[in-house]
Amino acid sequence: MNYKVQSDRIQILDKVDFNPEHILECGQVFSFHKEGNVYKVYPSSKYAEIVETEKGYDIITKDVKYFIEYFDLNTDYSKIKKDLSKFEILKEPMAFGSGIRILKQDLFEVLISFIISANNNIKRIKHILNDIRAAIGQKTEYGYAFPTYEQLLAQDEAFFASMGAGYRAKYLFNTLRQITPDMLDEWRKLDTISLQKKLLSLFGVGPKVADCVLLFGYGRGDAFPVDTWIHKVYNRYYPPLDNRTTIHNNLIAQFGSLSGYAQQYLFYYQRSEN
Secondary structure, eight states, X not given: OOEEEETTEEEEOOSSSOOHHHHHSSSSOOSEEEETTEEEEOOTTOOEEEEXXXXXXXXXXXXXXXXXXXXXXXXXXXXXXXXXXXXXXXXXXXXXXXXXOOOOOOHHXXXXXXXXXXXXXXXXXXXXXXXXXXXXXXXXXXXXXXXXXHHHHTOOHHHHXXXXXXXXXXXXXXXXXXXXXXXXXXGGGSXXXXXXXXXXXXXXXXXXXXXXXXXXXXXXXXXXXXXXXXHHHHHHHSSOOOOHHHHHHHHHHHHGGGXXXXXXXXXXXXXXXX
16 A cells, blocks of 8 residues: 655555455445445544545545544555456445445444344434433534543443434443453454354344454454355355355355455445445
């Protein structure tokens, strides 16, 4: 990735391996919105604006170092796409979503966000999360930070219900009493299968949410979240199956350590067609 760093921005000199629409609209993150041609991104307590330039994009922020890591700018995505290009199923999806990058997100925020995402749509997920931020998050010059563990732990189930979480309110309330951020961080030492079992032991975390946390929170490339869109694309290219566990296992067997990247290209492409 060709980029330059200034005190108040990161200049991305590449429109092939970095595209904010591909990155932010591919289902991996909810802490952003678009105003006109500008993407405003607010993970954790940070903030950046992304604007297109003649040669690429400027990421304008006070937290340059944070967003270099957040957008994973030092990973060679051209190599990843080259390695995946041998799979015929990925040729059109990779061309369509060529600028996707898997973000390095805050693990705790990912867990809470994807519990809310269960059987939900992106517009509503973002609305719920923004309401939670506004209700209990720290006020910043750009809006509200994502609440800390302590701020969320102090809330009762009724609070989450009042934020629109619905039946997921009890999941949030109970999961917050099963974990701490330090515990989640300690789990990084586990292999992916053991880590998946830990996540599945949490209240309201099913296979799809667990795989999303593995991929987007822990950065495990050998995770492959299977939802309605992946189910559809699988049955489009392979002998039809209804069992999502089998679909999950078959896709990981095919894509191996690059499964997470393959999933993002397929998910983004399939959803765009519907």
